[in-house]
Amino acid sequence: MPVEAVMPNRRYHAVAEKLTTLSPEILHKVLDDLPLLKILEVISIHDLPYVESCILSHFHYSQIFRTPQSLSKLKQYFTLYVELCQRRQGRHSSGNPEIATFTQDAIRLVNQKKNVLDYSEKLLAKVKLEVLSLLKVYEPYMNALSHYSEPSHSIASGVPDVSDPVALRHFWLSLDKAEGNLNLAKSAQLLRIARLYAEYPGTLRSRLDTSQESRILSDQHCIKELQIRARRMSKPQILRGHFVANAVFAEQRFPVTPYDRHLKTFLRILEKFPVDNLSLSLSIATGRRRPIRPYPWPTEVANDVKRVVEGLAYVYPKATATGGDYPPVLRTKNTRFSDKEYSISSGLRQPCFSGGLDSESQKQRRLPFYVDSDNILPLEEREFEWLEAFLRGCRYMGKMEDAEWSPGLTVKQFWCIHTGDILPQF
Numbered sequence: 001m002p003v004e005a006v007m008p009n010r011r012y013h014a015v016a017e018k019l020t021t022l023s024p025e026i027l028h029k030v031l032d033d034l035p036l037l038k039i040l041e042v043i044s045i046h047d048l049p050y051v052e053s054c055i056l057s058h059f060h061y062s063q064i065f066r067t068p069q070s071l072s073k074l075k076q077y078f079t080l081y082v083e084l085c086q087r088r089q090g091r092h093s094s095g096n097p098e099i100a101t102f103t104q105d106a107i108r109l110v111n112q113k114k115n116v117l118d119y120s121e122k123l124l125a126k127v128k129l130e131v132l133s134l135l136k137v138y139e140p141y142m143n144a145l146s147h148y149s150e151p152s153h154s155i156a157s158g159v160p161d162v163s164d165p166v167a168l169r170h171f172w173l174s175l176d177k178a179e180g181n182l183n184l185a186k187s188a189q190l191l192r193i194a195r196l197y198a199e200y201p202g203t204l205r206s207r208l209d210t211s212q213e214s215r216i217l218s219d220q221h222c223i224k225e226l227q228i229r230a231r232r233m234s235k236p237q238i239l240r241g242h243f244v245a246n247a248v249f250a251e252q253r254f255p256v257t258p259y260d261r262h263l264k265t266f267l268r269i270l271e272k273f274p275v276d277n278l279s280l281s282l283s284i285a286t287g288r289r290r291p292i293r294p295y296p297w298p299t300e301v302a303n304d305v306k307r308v309v310e311g312l313a314y315v316y317p318k319a320t321a322t323g324g325d326y327p328p329v330l331r332t333k334n335t336r337f338s339d340k341e342y343s344i345s346s347g348l349r350q351p352c353f354s355g356g357l358d359s360e361s362q363k364q365r366r367l368p369f370y371v372d373s374d375n376i377l378p379l380e381e382r383e384f385e386w387l388e389a390f391l392r393g394c395r396y397m398g399k400m401e402d403a404e405w406s407p408g409l410t411v412k413q414f415w416c417i418h419t420g421d422i423l424p425q426f
Helices: 013-019 024-033 036-045 049-057 068-088 106-112 116-146 165-199 216-233 260-272 299-310 359-363 381-397 411-419
Strands: 204-206 256-258 404-406
Touching: 013 036, 013 049, 024 049, 024 106, 036 049, 036 068, 049 068, 068 116, 068 165, 116 165, 165 216, 165 256, 165 381, 256 260, 256 381, 260 299, 260 381, 260 411, 299 381, 381 411, 404 411
Parallel strands: none
Antiparallel strands: 204 256
């Protein structure tokens, strides 16, 4: 599949249309008053052969561009430069071309030149330097972008030979397409998290929210914020130097987590109604032995429970652009499935999710090495699968009316009492 061209910002369309209606004599006088920067921008954005021929016949510009090839080659590089500038447009940049030498008109350029024969090459060298400086902004992110580029357009090898404008433009279009694919993947993940908030109200909280108080209104705020970020995510960000939802994707932990009371109640129910061969005979919540009761778990739910138990100890590490590994990060504490150092549960040490504001969690919060390529990668897919399996298991337990927790109290009522999801009806 060929790489699609960047859609140019059609500026100066009224000017371009007017210039084509002028006679060569009048157009030459207009060119006298225009800086080279604006002239090149107009002919780069619009296809104006007539204006280009008048530039070559202009008294002063003809001393700079002695052949049509010299102007054509400069136009090729300048077109690429204009497209890069437009991608850079944002809060810190207008997106307009900015080269100091090119802001002068033809008379001043000719008067300041030292060698007329080489001056077009000097102008060309300045544009090449600007193009390279913008393309080098992508260098820290090449490894990440290479995973989202088309197989036939490798970008991992870096910037190609600057002497070939066609190859250079093709490389830039491949970079732009790869960033677009990456942003689409991240935007879809933000919307996926928003859907989880909407589907399981009162169950999820922000990773850094240490409060265990359920707030439905806060869920609505989070959904709206995630949807806004997802829309903004589709815009190019690397050249602007401003990344959307960086706090979400630059962290090693998943951005949302269930409340601790859901984890504790989830494990207590599994202890009493174990799934298949899972070793849950010992109390996970208090350490005391409790009687086990058989329960016909549906196959889908049983598989979800197994996935949850397998991932209780550690967070699934986020993928790295270079294929390296990160040190393990705790997911839970004070459960039989947590790391051995944190597997004791008694008294105040109740099952909980790791990742609050304590010193141990802060050590594991950021990626251990601030590698730019890793920070812009999407979230780990296995974390989505684990969280969705946990939430589905919670929803099923909250509907277990066919199982009795104690005389006169169903598992559904037990769940509602301890999680506060729905007030039980006695």
